[in-house]
Amino acid sequence: MKKISLPNLILLSVILFFLAGYVGYPLYAIISESIKTPDGISFSAYSKIFDGNVFVALKNSLWLSLITIAGSLLIGLILSATLFFLKIPLKSFFSTLFLIPIATPPIVSVTAFAYLLGEYGLLTGFLKKYFAQSTNFAIDGWPAIILIHLYSFYPYFFLFISNSLKKLDADILDASKILGASKLTTFAKIVIPHISTSVISATIIVFMASMASFSAPFIFGSSERFVTTEIYSAKVNNDYTLAAVLAVMLTTISVFFLAGVRYFDRFEKNYASKGVTKVYNVEMKKRMSIPGFIISIIISVFVLLPVLALAYLSFLPEGSLMRDVLIEKFTFENYINMFTQPELFSPFRNSILMSLVSVLMSLFIGISVAVLVARENIPGKRLVEISSTLPYAIPATVVALAFIISFNTPTIFTGFNVLVGTFWILPLAYAVRNIPIVTQSAIAGMKLINPDLESASRSLGAGRLRTMFKVTAPLLLPTIINASLLVFIASVGEFVATIFLYTYETKTVSVEIYSHMRLYNTGTGASYGMLLFFIVMLIVYISRKTIDRSVRV
Amino acid sequence: MPFVSINNVSKEFESQKVLDSVSLEIVKGEFFSLVGPSGCGKTTLLRIISGLETPTSGKIILDGNDITSIPAEKRNIGIVFQNYALFPHMSVFNNIAYGLKIRKFDKSSIKLKVEEVLRKVKMSHKQYSPVTELSGGEQQRVSLARVIVNEPELVLFDEPLSNLDYALRLETRKEIKVLQQNLGITSIYVTHDQSEALALSDRIAVMNNGVIMQTGKPEEVYNNPVNQFTAEFIGHYNIFSAVEFQHIFGNKSNVGKYYAVLPEKIIPVLDPEGLCTVESVQFNGFFLEVQVQCNNTRVNLLVTQNGGQKLSAGDRVHLALRSNFDFRELSE
């Protein structure tokens, strides 16, 4: 039996209580909901998977994910290779720009696309007016969902492949050339195998995210069935058994692939070669590549157009998409209303407060887990680590559904309160989803800190606490700040769990954007969208600065 | 006729001149070394010879053909890289077979060739290991095998031993030399370790700031440096101005502007009236490394242990040349 000190024991108990209450119990509740029938326990509800509608939804979700993966992989690969191997101007500008969609909250992207290419979209109207009156350019259904998925998910491939390419040793490319290989051979035999593990990791992540995607199918897929939207309709129809069955199915698939990610991450480690020579550039051509530049411009336009549409509409009077946008006058009215009208300001206040609460909660749990797991030898270490990573594989729809099923009655975990309908259920749901981010980055941060530093401090006479605050915490600080910012970004624009859990008093910005968009209130919808977009981009900027700083130290 | 000639090669990176009219000629089968301090342009010159970089001006002639504009993959010149540059996702066998596969050899002759070269570098037992599991010395042998299996016309070595520890470095450099002699491969070997260059080479070129300072046989360059840089870099010569030299050694020659004397050619003689003071004495196994200060000139000496008197810090000495001809006059 391993020994454990009293402070660690208390910390461990708190963590276990939280994880049991907000991860374990909701999962248990949803599983039991799916097998509960009036005449006892039975798996009969699972036969619905092979029912017409559910089966179609599953098939559609899988197809959507496969198409998303193929398309995003292609875009990501082309872009990362272009920026890495070709000589084009504005490289660092492009590489930042290409990542914008990854940080943009899905509800903002979806709304922006609706305003750009929807029934009354700016581009739709423009094309109709100047090119062909009779044709309808508006996109909806599959093409719209796929387009938005490509927009949201290609950056994962771009990011993973670019990072992997940066680790490619330039001498290895030279060695291949010297041994007689053409550029194509080098690409096929050296570059592709080098990036393969990161491609696999990105594929798994995109697959999970795409299966769990809700906003795009929800808004553009009115006539199509997908697993996530079916969960929502089952819940709305009060068919909790069906909703639970779908949720269990979706989560099972997701957990299975999460295990895959972890396996490949481990694989990656033995792989990097140790380069020692300085790398000047690996640009294969000396002259500027025109096609590479054109591709970069096209993707930049693709990335920026929806945001520009949003920005444009946010400065026009309410509902101008229904009229002729070109004759409308510019105005700041939408932005002013947002901050002066109480019913428009309260969603903003809610979103900020909820995000802050969720940051605090996930930080507390995540850092505690990291401290216990990385430094202490406690019993049940694996269990703590696994259960704090697990939420990563639970789609937001499932977390929300599980919370509704679990917390519509008093439980010991909620201090015998009913959480459904309260303010607290939202930040709790966000926090649970984000605990893995904090835990993983804090563990990684702890591993970077040389334990000898702590020993050195202890040997110089500093006590445990003093060492913690004077040595460990300052070194860990950049990691923690960064993780908090990520959690804030993910929470402030969260739409999926929110749409399940909000009430009129606890409306958030994302829900507000959604309802205004549905009402064609383009002014309010767009200005809220821009506000979210700016908050998120500002935070990304700050977090990049912290990373830069911490690297320099 | 030279096998490789490098004609007036210059290279600029964004207006920084890295190579300045470098000309060298290398004979077939020769082991030629390029020595110089870090950043002097050695790697750049190798990359230009191999075709990985194009010179700003100048020509590379190989076996009578101007190859300056032939791309690297068509040259059949091998490089052994400092960090080995093995393909991490391939086994030892596949690394070595890489070039042969590109040249479309059939399976059975690839196998034969790889096995033969593995025997030459004494790595047969690791044929199927992943290269990531090899030690540094083993990786360097595989890297060498990967080059020589293609029977290149010329092999370029870019500080191949600098990542190995001292003992392994000595051992591996002997093996490289033996292999090079047996196969008769023309080699250009880059290092910033002058002792390595002196030990291995048929001829060496000393380089500084992109300029060739001196070329010649190792003993020539060591014994007759023609400028301060070579004298200090290759032999750790002490450099004196004409005035200092006369003052310390009382020698009347006044042809040169500077005088260079090897540390082992100076004898310290205990002398209470002497001009110089012993600053430090260090024992390094075979020699005593002695530093003395003569007025404001610091002089380094290497004294054999049984060289007579016992010296210690603070002793006053005067210095003498081992023989009257043990100095070199330098014009620059």
Ligand SMILES: Nc1ncnc2c1ncn2[C@@H]1O[C@H](COP(=O)(O)OP(=O)(O)OP(=O)(O)O)[C@@H](O)[C@H]1O
């Ligand atoms: N591709 C490049 N772009 C810009 N500058 C370069 C490039 N390659 C080399 N340099 C510069 O040229 C100079 C010579 O570099 P080089 O690598 O040839 O030196 P070296 O003699 O091999 O040094 P070392 O012993 O450290 O390997 C250095 O100042 C380096 O910074």
Ligand SMILES: [Mg+2]
């Ligand atoms: Mg070099």
